[in-house]
Amino acid sequence: MQILTDLWGLSLNQTVILVAIILVLIDIFVPSEIPTHIAYTLLSALVALNVEAHALVRIIVALLTWFSLVAFHYFIWRTFIQKLVNQVIAPDRFKGGAEGLVGTGGVIRVIEGNVMVSVSGDLWPCYGTGDWVDGEPVTIISEKGGELEVGKKI
Numbered sequence: 001m002q003i004l005t006d007l008w009g010l011s012l013n014q015t016v017i018l019v020a021i022i023l024v025l026i027d028i029f030v031p032s033e034i035p036t037h038i039a040y041t042l043l044s045a046l047v048a049l050n051v052e053a054h055a056l057v058r059i060i061v062a063l064l065t066w067f068s069l070v071a072f073h074y075f076i077w078r079t080f081i082q083k084l085v086n087q088v089i090a091p092d093r094f095k096g097g098a099e100g101l102v103g104t105g106g107v108i109r110v111i112e113g114n115v116m117v118s119v120s121g122d123l124w125p126c127y128g129t130g131d132w133v134d135g136e137p138v139t140i141i142s143e144k145g146g147e148l149e150v151g152k153k154i
Contacts, residue, residue: 001153016046028081033073040069099141110134117150126150 010018023039048062105118110132117126117138128138128150138150 013046017041028085036073036077037070040066040073043069099143101148102143104140106140106148106150107139108132108136108138108150117148119148120150124148126137 020039020042023035023042025034027036043113044066045061047065048058051061087110101119101124104119106117106124108126109116109118109123110121115126115132116123117140118124119140124145126138126148128141130152132138132150138151139153141149141151142151
């Protein structure tokens with residue numbers, strides 16, 4: 001371990017933490033979660049190596065650390081990163097569902113008295129001002145609660 005410190009200037013613990021941070025940052029720009037899971041595995045192994053206990057306890061600590069990091073990743077990190085990417089890096093990258101339809105065009109469909117908008121073959125509930133005629137082209141203005149606000153196509 002001293003060779004690594006002499007050669008690199010960082011201890012094994014510092015090197016593993018640095019590599020893990022780099023892998024997590026790669027996850028922001030690469031649409032794969034593999035680098036992050038490798039980072040979580042490295043960090044879990046590092047925690048286990050630094051626990052002064054029996055080997056079985058170290059394995060349990062490593063597994064608990066890994067599961068905690070994965071839970072953090074899917075319940076907190078992905079949400080935060082997705083919002084960051086949506087707002088700062090690539091605003092249109094992760095829009096999907098009804099939210100992703102804003103700004104596109106569609107066609108009004110009146111089915112059994114219900115006014116819907118057909119976009120790319122999918123029917124969505126909609127609302128807007130005016131009298132809608134079946135087959136009329138419209139533009140999706142906004143989305144609220146899965147319902148699309150439509151306006152006359154210009």
